[in-house]
Amino acid sequence: MVNPFAFVGRIVLDLFQTIGGVAVFAAMGLSHAVRPPFFWRNYLRHFIEIGYLSLPVVALTTLFSGMVLALQSYSGFSRFSAEGAVAMVVVLSITRELAPVLAGLMVAGRIGAAMAAEIGTMRVTEQIDALEALSTNPYSYLVAPRLVAGILMMPFLVAVGDVIGVLGGYIVGVYKLGFNAHSYMAQTWDVLEVEDVVSGLTKAAVYGFIVTLMGCYHGYRSTGGAQGVGRATTQAVVSSAILILIANYFVTELFFSK
Amino acid sequence: MLSIQGLTKSFGGNQVLRGVDLEVERGDSLVILGGSGSGKSVTLKCIMGFIHPDAGTISLEGENLVGLEGRARADMNRRVGMLFQHAALLDSLPVWENVMFAPLRFGRVSRRQARKAAVGWLERVGLDEAIANILPGELATGAQKRIGLARAIAAEPDLLLFDEPTTGLDALVGRQIDGLIRSTIGDLGATGITITHDIASARRIGDHVAMLYQGKIAWNGPVADLLNSGDPLVDQFVHGRLTGPIAVPSLPQALA
DSSP, rough: OOOOOHHHHHHHHHHHHHHHHHHHHHHOOOOOOOOOOOHHHHHHHHHHIITTHHHHHHHHHHHHHHHHHHHHHHHGGGGGOOGHHHHHHHHHIIIIIHHHHHHHHHIIIIIIHHHHHHHEEEEEEETTHHHHHOOOOIIIIIIIHHHHHHHHHHHHHHHHHHHHHHEEEEEEEIIISSHHHHHHHHHHHHHHHHHHHHHHHHHHHHHHHHHHHHHHHHTOOSSSSSHHHHHHHHHHHHHHHHHHHHHHHHHHHHHHHH | EEEEEEEEETTTTTTEEEEEEEOOOTOOOEEEEEOSSSSHHHHHHHHHTTOOOEEEEEEETTTEEOOHHHHHHHHHTTTTEEEBTTTTTTSSSSSSHHHHHHHHHTSOOOHHHHHHHHHHHHHHTTTGGTTTTTGGGOOOOHHHHHHHHHHHHHTOOOOEEEETTTTTTTHHHHHHHHHHHHHHHHTTTTTTEEEEHHHHHHHOOOOOOEEEEETTEEEEEEEGGGGGOOOOHHHHHTTTTSSSSSSSOOTTTTTO
């Protein structure tokens, strides 16, 4: 018979052990990002991987999100004659929430999974041991470039996503719903404040850190061959998605709690 | 000289190494034989610093190898070359960068010089310049092993470690790899340690052979004595007998 106290106790202990493990891993990765050696080619590779090659996915996601948002808000607001608020809702929703969260989730699926799979494969095929045998710290070579690329490139992706998402709302608003193009843009600029954009970009940096940390951590800790790498990949994506949604609340509270 | 004294290591309640003692003279090639789970890989990982032993000492030319961390470990590993069981080449780098990883890493050569040197090392292990720019994943296992060997010797180390070098290779390629290992140790004047359970390979590579059984060195002697050691453990292992002091898990009658 399972002792319920022992069962709960084990879960709590495992949870704290995991949190501690992730915290130490993150500290190791970040500390190697600020001290030599710097593997610049690896930094460049991950900057391109995250910041450039993820652009189509993020652009498509935010474009159609902006379009849907315009349609939905128009449909809802027309019930109480507030159609004029469509531009305001689109720009605030995109910059504050949708662009960073959707970009974060998309990058988690695309980059987080790939990082976990690549590092996991390196772990089970002894490539990480080989790095150490070649006098190279795996945190410097593998982890630090990915963390830095995630933190710096996600805000860039989200900035592009902001513009494209607003453009999506504009296209639907002007060409389908019949808004005047000039007044739509004027409303967009009138309501937008620096804080809206900055909060979204801050979220993006946090999500970039989360996605790359989870990808690296789960890949680095993977064991047990192909099955272990598959498990690490799943864990990286699921934990990234959950942590993004949790972090979203806290960063939002940081900026907008009055 | 590499010296290992009283090396012990447990994982949980399972004691894998129970006091391993070994000495290998510089320029000598030692092969550690043993079955699965005998502690061969753990011994090698303790030498490389991947695993910290519970007790015992390991020294290379009088310098301690146990408990080294950070810069000290990195400096020591520059004196050690290792060929991994599955080569463990870095997938994202072309062949020549794999071979010259350590010299490039420590800025001893320019990229142009490194590529030229890599071609020299590749030729030394019987590979052509044409593969220098290819990614390792596109090559056969035998070629990957050769590249792994080229990488291990490119830094001209004092100690060379070979982890099951012929695993996954056919007999002919395995024989070539054995010959390369043997000649490389001789050419560099390095100390060589190979772990394997392949008797034919052990006889081609080694000057001396040590038999590891249940975490201890059960026999240690010149390779010429391997087939007639007089030791019942070694005798059973090298001749592949199912009966003897080494317990062999029994199979169902239909499969035996």
